[in-house]
Amino acid sequence: MKVYIGADYKGFERKGQLLKYFAKTDYEVIDVGAYSYDEGDDFNDPAITVARNVRENREARGILICDSAHGVTIQANRFKGVRAAHCDTEESAKLAREHDDANVLCLSAHFLDKEAMQKIINVFLETKFEGLERRVRRINRLDEREDYD
Numbered sequence: 001m002k003v004y005i006g007a008d009y010k011g012f013e014r015k016g017q018l019l020k021y022f023a024k025t026d027y028e029v030i031d032v033g034a035y036s037y038d039e040g041d042d043f044n045d046p047a048i049t050v051a052r053n054v055r056e057n058r059e060a061r062g063i064l065i066c067d068s069a070h071g072v073t074i075q076a077n078r079f080k081g082v083r084a085a086h087c088d089t090e091e092s093a094k095l096a097r098e099h100d101d102a103n104v105l106c107l108s109a110h111f112l113d114k115e116a117m118q119k120i121i122n123v124f125l126e127t128k129f130e131g132l133e134r135r136v137r138r139i140n141r142l143d144e145r146e147d148y149d
Contacts, residue, residue: 001027001125002027002028002029002057003030003060003063004030004032004054004060005018005022005030005031005062005064005065006034006050006072007034007046007064007065008034008042008043008045008065008066008072009037009039009041010065010067010110011066011109014107014112014114015031015034018118018121021118027125030053032049032050032053043066043072044071047072047075048076048079050064051082051084051104054081055079055080055082058081061103061105062084062103063105063107063121064104064105064106065109065117066106067108067109068108068111069086069088069106069107073085073086082104083100083101084104085105086108087105087106087120087124088108088111088112088120090119090120090123092120093105093127094124094127096124097124097128098128098129101129101135102124105120105121105124
């Protein structure tokens with residue numbers, strides 16, 4: 001499976017730790033930045049890049065890391081077909097995949113250590129979507145939108 005991973009400066013260190021972890025796995029991991037620690041960077045850039053790549057590669061997954069995980073989650077969810085979930089436990093990651101077919105995992109560098117992140121990531125990447133009719137129906141409605149003035 002192809003996995004796109006991105007982080008802002010607050011998630012930069014954790015992303016580096018995760019890249020070392022992923023080097024021992026069979027996942028094809030693509031680092032989309034940040035490539036250096038820069039307190040002036042924006043969480044938007046890696047979130048946009050991950051979201052675009054996941055949208056274009058339906059079998060791929062994304063991982064985003066920022067301080068709280070809120071900003072990257074909000075940004076990624078602006079893309080049609082992207083279902084980004086902020087998960088802080090293994091159970092939340094399992095439910096995000098089973099119930100909502102989440103395709104981008106958002107993690108908090110502030111609240112999670114690397115071991116917790118690794119466990120959450122494993123559950124997220126290994127859990128399959130249930131595919132129940134009601135869940136598919138609800139997911140299909142996620143891209144409905146109202147035009148705002």
